[in-house]
Amino acid sequence: xxxxxxxxxxxxxxxxxxxxxxxxxxxxxxxxxxxxxxxxxxxxxxxxxxxxxxxxxxxxxxxxxxxxxxxxxxxxxxxxxxxxxxxxxxxxxxxxxxxxxxxxxxxxxxxxxxxxxxxxxxxxxxxxxxxxxxxxxxxxxxxxxxxxxxxxxxxxxxxxxxxxxxxxxxxxxxxxxxxxxxxxxxxxxxxxxxxxxxxxxxxxxxxxxxxxxxxxxxxxxxxxxxxxxxxxxxxxxxxxxxxxxxxxxxxxxxxxxxxxxxxxxxxxxxxxxxxxxxxxxxxxxxxxxxxxxxxxxxxxxxxxxxxxxxxxxxxxxxxxxxxxxxxxxxxxxxxxxxxxxxxxxxxxxxxxxxxxxxxxxxxxxxxxxxxxxxxxxxxxxxxxxxxxxxxxxxxxxxxxxxxxxxxxxxxxxxxxxxxxxxxxxxxxxxxxxxxxxxxxxxxxxxxxxxxxxxxxxxxxxxxxxxxxxxxxxxxxxxxxxxxxxxxxxxxxxxx
Numbered sequence: 091x092x093x094x095x096x097x098x099x100x101x102x103x104x105x106x107x108x109x110x111x112x113x114x115x116x117x118x119x120x121x122x123x124x125x126x127x128x129x130x131x132x133x134x135x136x137x138x139x140x141x142x143x144x145x146x147x148x149x150x151x152x153x154x155x156x157x158x159x160x161x162x163x164x165x166x167x168x169x170x171x172x173x174x175x176x177x178x179x180x181x182x183x184x185x186x187x188x189x190x191x192x193x194x195x196x197x198x199x200x201x202x203x204x205x206x207x208x209x210x211x212x213x214x215x216x217x218x219x220x221x222x223x224x225x226x227x228x229x230x231x232x233x234x235x236x237x238x239x240x241x242x243x244x245x246x247x248x249x250x251x252x253x254x255x256x257x258x259x260x261x262x263x264x265x266x267x268x269x270x271x272x273x274x275x276x277x278x279x280x281x282x283x284x285x286x287x288x289x290x291x292x293x294x295x296x297x298x299x300x301x302x303x304x305x306x307x308x309x310x311x312x313x314x315x316x317x318x319x320x321x322x323x324x325x326x327x328x329x330x331x332x333x334x335x336x337x338x339x340x341x342x343x344x345x346x347x348x349x350x351x352x353x354x355x356x357x358x359x360x361x362x363x364x365x366x367x368x369x370x371x372x373x374x375x376x377x378x379x380x381x382x383x384x385x386x387x388x389x390x391x392x393x394x395x396x397x398x399x400x401x402x403x404x405x406x407x408x409x410x411x412x413x414x415x416x417x418x419x420x421x422x423x424x425x426x427x428x429x430x431x432x433x434x435x436x437x438x439x440x441x442x443x444x445x446x447x448x449x450x451x452x453x454x455x456x457x458x459x460x461x462x463x464x465x466x467x468x469x470x471x472x473x474x475x476x477x478x479x480x481x482x483x484x485x486x487x488x489x490x491x492x493x494x495x496x497x498x499x500x501x502x503x504x505x506x507x508x509x510x511x512x513x514x515x516x517x518x519x520x521x522x523x524x525x526x527x528x529x530x531x532x533x534x535x536x537x538x539x540x541x542x543x544x545x546x547x548x549x550x551x552x553x554x555x556x557x558x559x560x561x562x563x564x565x566x567x568x569x570x571x572x573x574x575x576x577x578x579x580x581x582x583x584x585x
Contacts, residue, residue, distance in 0.1 A: 095271075095272055095290075095305060095306040095308070096271055096272070096297070096300075096301075096302040096304065096305060096306075097271065097272045097273065097274055097277065097302060097304035097305060097306055097502075097503060098270065098271045098272065098273060098300075098302050098304070099252055099273070099274065099304075099471075100216050100217070100251050100252050100273065102300070102302060103216060103270055103271065103273065105300075106270055106295065106297075106300050107270070110295055117182055118182075118269075118293055119149065119152050119153055119156060119182045119183070119186055120156055120186075121291075121293040121294060122153045122156065122243070122244075122269050122291065122293060123152075123153050123154070123155070123156020123157045123159070123160060123186065124156065124160060125267065125269070125291035125293065126153060126154075126156075126157040126210070126212075126241070126243050126267055126291075127156075127157050127160035127161055127164070129241065129265070129267050129289060129291075130157060130161060130208060130210065130241060131161070131164065133208055133239050133241065133265065134161075134166065134207060134208055137207050137208070137238070137239065138207055139167075139205070139206065139207025139208070140166070140167040140168070140169065140204060140205070140206055140207055141158075141161055141166055141167065141168045141169070141206065141207065141208045141209075141210065142169050142171070142202075142204065142206045142208070142209040142210065142236075143157065143158050143168060143169070143170045143171065143209075143210040143212060144171045144201070144209075144210065144211055144212060144213050144229050144233060145158075145170060145171065145172040145197075145212045145213070146174075146212060146213035146214050146226070146247070147174040147178065147179065148179075148180060148183065148214070148215065148217070149180055149182060149183050149215060150212050150213060150214055150215035150243060150244060150247075151172065151174075151179070151183055151212055151213070152179065152180065152182055152183025152184075152185075152186040152187070153186075153212055153215075153243050153244070153269075154170070154210060154212025154243060155170070155183065155186035155187045155189070155190045155212075156186050156189075156190075157210065157212065157243070158170045158190055158195055159186075159189055159190045159193045159195060162190075162193055162194065162195050163193060168195065169198065169202060169204065170190070170195060170196070170197040170198070171197065171198055171199070171200065171201055171202070171229070172187075172197040172198075172199070173199040173200065173225055176188075200225070201228070201229050201232050201233075206236060206238045207238055207239075208238055208239050208241065209233055209236050209238055209239070209240050209241070210240075210241045210242075210243065211230075211233060211240065211241065211242040211243060211246060211247050211261045211263060212243045213226055213229070213230070213247035213261075214226075214247040214248070215243075215244045215245060215251075216244055216245050216251035216273060217251075218247065218248070218249075218250070218251075218257075219250060220257065221248065221257035221258055221259070222247060222248050222257065222259060222260075226247075227259050230247060230248060230259040230260065230261050231259050233261060234259070234261065234262045239264045239265060240261070240262070240263045240264045240265070240286075241263060241264070241265045241266070241267065242261055242263035242265070242266045242267070242285070242286075243267060244266075244267070244268055244269050245266065245268060245273065245275065245276065245285075246260060246261035246262065246263045246266060246284045246285060247260070247261045248260030248261055248284075249261070249275055249276075249280065249281060249284050249285075250275050251273040251274070251275040251276070252273065252274055252275055252469070252471070253274070253275055253278075253279060253468060253469045253470065253471070254274065254275040254276070254277070254278040254279030254280050254281035254470070254491065255275070255279060255280060255467075255468060256279075256280035256281075256283070256284055260280070260284055261284065262283070262284050262286075263284060263285055263286045264286040264287065265286050265287050265288075265289070266285040266286055266287070266288050266289070267289045267290075267291055268288060268289070268290055268291070269290075269291050269292075269293055270290075270291075270292060270293060270295060270297070271290060271292070271297060271302070272288070272290060272306055274304065274470075274471050274493075274503060276288055277306060277491045277503040277505060278470050278471070278489070278490060278491025278492075278493060278503055279467060279470055279489070279490060279491060280490075281491060282490060282491060282505075283490075303499050303500045303501055304471075304500075304501045304502065304503070305500075305501075305502045305503075306502070306503055306505055307494070307502040307503065307504045307505065307506075307539055307542070307543050308543075309540075309543060309578050309581070309582045310582055311502070311536075311539060312532070312536040312537075312539050312540040312543070313582040313583060314536065315527065315530070315531075315532040315533075315536050315537070315540055316540075316575075316578050316579045316582045316583035317579065317583050318579055318580075318583055324357075325357035325358055326357055327357065328355055328356060328357035328529060328530045328531075329356050329357050329358075329391050329392055329526070329528070329529020329530050329531070330356075330357060330358045330359075330360065330389060330390050330391045330392070330529065331348075331351045331356040331358070331359045331360070331390060331391070331392050331394065331522075331525045331526060331528075331529040332359075332360045332361075332362065332386035332387070332389070332390030332392065332393045332394065333347045333348045333351065333359065333360070333361045333362065333386075333394050333397065333521075333522065333525065334362045334364075334383045334386055334393065334394070334395045334396075334399065334408055334412070335347070335362075335363070335364070335395065335396055335397035335398040335399040335423070335424075335518075336361065336362075336363030336364055336365055336368060336397070336398045336399075337363075337364040337365055337398055337399060337400035337402065337404075337405065338364070338365045338367070338400075339365075340365075340397075340398025340399075340400065341363055341365055341368050341398065342398065342515065343397035343398030343423070343515065343518045344361050344362075344363055344397045344398050344518070345361060345372055345375075345378070346397065346515045346518040346519055346522065346564055346565060346568075347361075347394060347397040347518045347519065347521045347522035347525070348360075348361040348372070348375075348378045348522060349372075349375050349378065349522065349565070349568055350518070350519040350520075350521075350522025350523050350526065350567075350568050350571065351394075351522040351523070351525050351526035351529070352375060352377055352378060352522075352526075353568045353569060353571065353572045354522075354523055354526040354527070354544075354568075354571055354572055354575055355526055355530055355575070356525070356526040356529045356530065357529065357530075358379065359377070359378050359379065359526075360378075360379045360380075360381050360385075360386050360389060360390060361378050361379070361380050361381070362380075362381050362382060362383030362384070362385065362386045363380065363383065364383055364399065364400065364402070364404055364405065364408070368380065383408060384411075387411055387412070387415055390415075390417065391417050391418075391529055392417055392418045392419075392420070392525050392528045392529040393412055393415050393417060393418070393419050393420070393525075394419075394420035394421075394422065394521050394522070394524070394525040395408060395409060395412045395419070395420070395421055395422070395425040396420075396421055396422035396423035396424055396425035396426065396449075396521060397422060397423055397517075397518040397521055397522075398423070398424075398518070399423060399424040399425055399428075400424055401424050401427060401428060405424060405425075405428060406428055406432075408425075409421075409425055409428045409429065409435065410435075410438075412425070413435060413438040413439055413442065414438070415444070416443070416444055417444050418444050418445050418446075418447070418528040418534055418537075419442070419444065419445075419446050419447065420446075420447045420449065420521055420524050420525050420528070421446065421447070421448050421449070422448075422449045422450075422517060422518070422520075422521040423454070423517060423518075423521075426448060426449075426450050426454045426457070426458060427454060427457060429458065430454070430457035430458045430460075431457075436480075436481065439481055439482065439483065440481065440482045442482075445483075445484060445528075445533075445534030446481065446482065446483040446484070446534075447483060447484045447485075447486075447524055447528070447534055447537070447538050448477065448481060448483045448484070448485045448486075449485075449486050449488065449517065449520060449521060449524065449538075450477070450485070450486075450487060450488065451487075451488045451489065451517065452466045452467050452470075452487065452488075452489060455473055455474075455477060455487055458477060458480075458481070459473065459476060459477065459480070466487070467489075470487055470489065470491075470493050471493055471495075471501065471503075473487055473493075474486075474487040474493040474494070474495035474501065475495045475499070475501060477495065478495035478496055478497050478501075479495075479497065479499075482497050483497065484496050484497065484534050484535050484538045486504075486520075486538055486542050488517065488520075490507075491503050491504065491505070492504040492507075492542050492546075494538055494539055494542060496535050500535075502539060504539075504542045504543055504546060505546075506543055506545075506546025506547040506549075506550055507545070507546030507547075507549055507550065508546075508549055508550060508553055508558070508559040509559055509560075510549060510553065510558040510559030510560055510561065510562040511545075511546070511549050511559075511562070513562065513563065513564060514564065515563070515564030515565070516545075516564045516567070518564065519545065519564045519565075519567050519568060519571075520541060520542065520545045522568075523540075523541035523544055523545055523571060524537055524538055524541035524542075526541075527540050527541055544571050544574060544575060544578075545567070545571065547574055548567050548568075548570040548571040548573075548574050549562060549567060549570070551570050551573070551574055552566060552567065552570050557570075
């Protein structure tokens with residue numbers, strides 16, 4: 091898929107469908123089933139044998155009927171499981187079922203034993219917002235135990251297409267073929283754990299006529315920042331990044347952020363620690379300039395507040411001063427907790443002229459929105475958009491499929507990263523990356539998107555090299571991010 095992959099909510103998909111349904115020839119269902127058959131035939135070419143198709147009571151089942159007919163006519167042995175009354179099917183699905191029967195197809199009403207080369211989930215589509223029950227729940231549990239390739243049509247049954255919430259039970263597919271465009275639920279929360287390899291079938295619809303505020307993030311989206319540097323340059327061209335944090339016992343957080351900024355190209359990096367006993371120099375990276383935290387507001391061009399900050403009165407004062415800073419500002423960790431606790435701070439951040447960047451995890455987002463973590467996770471996209479609008483900031487809601495939302499209403503979902511990133515210090519590194527790109531002159535939205543994508547991609551690169559995913563440390567991510575950023579400048583940047 092390309093850099094321009096739009097992501098559509100269910101409501102947006104329905105609008106597109108309704109525009110083309112009345113006059114589409116062949117019908118959208120015929121197109122969907124044919125697209126599914128094409129992918130199924132590719133999978134069967136690698137592993138030929140009998141096919142099991144589970145069909146549900148709606149239009150997703152109708153797509154399965156069309157798929158079944160195509161495979162049958164191609165000479166494959168197909169077992170179709172369908173336990174409902176065909177007369178109760180929607181019109182197009184009923185037509186597809188009758189065409190299946192006319193082609194010589196038969197259906198059974200329960201999940202049969204067998205040694206399958208391919209199993210297909212055509213039970214429920216993007217309209218499902220509750221847990222499957224009855225025989226459907228039993229079928230899904232048995233489907234998930236199969237060892238053959240498992241293909242879901244449009245979305246794994248039991249997965250919420252807007253939120254990525256996996257109900258119990260939920261299909262765990264090895265492949266998902268989604269129609270028209272990507273949906274948020276494929277990319278965030280539980281979605282990536284249930285979808286397997288995702289393909290898109292646009293059904294030959296002219297999607298250029300249908301804009302979406304959402305995208306699946308790709309390096310080409312922030313390619314304008316990936317510029318090779320001229321040889322005639324000096325450190326003053328690439329920003330003065332100030333990192334404030336490092337309260338007693340948490341010095342490492344501020345140093346991680348500073349090192350991340352240093353290794354990804356910031357001209358100068360200053361680290362201001364609240365711990366009065368902090369050493370005067372980082373012996374592992376003496377290029378970092380350790381200063382009194384109060385000095386950074388006057389010498390930095392970009393300020394990042396939060397890594398290891400704590401919530402003392404001194405930390406509170408640092409946030410008060412930072413909100414008056416006239417350059418780009420990144421707030422993370424305890425800076426966000428302090429922000430959520432003081433309504434006056436929210437007024438101050440809204441009054442800022444320079445861009446603000448917020449990097450909450452779900453618990454911090456819950457505090458900012460005066461709710462609970464479960465509510466944030468129940469609809470990550472809505473929460474991120476609400477944060478961006480409510481604080482006038484560029485926001486990343488961290489987690490599986492991090493959601494980035496901007497004050498103008500646009501948003502993106504990041505596909506990079508892995509489970510090994512659930513480790514101490516990873517957020518501090520992300521803060522340093524974002525501050526570094528801001529210091530180098532990237533627009534705030536691009537800087538946040540670039541930092542988030544780079545952060546996850548660096549972890550993937552390490553895993554490919556045998557470092558992790560389990561046990562990868564935040565400090566190991568920094569040199570990998572440097573290597574990858576330089577690779578992207580060559581691959582995506584204008585020269």
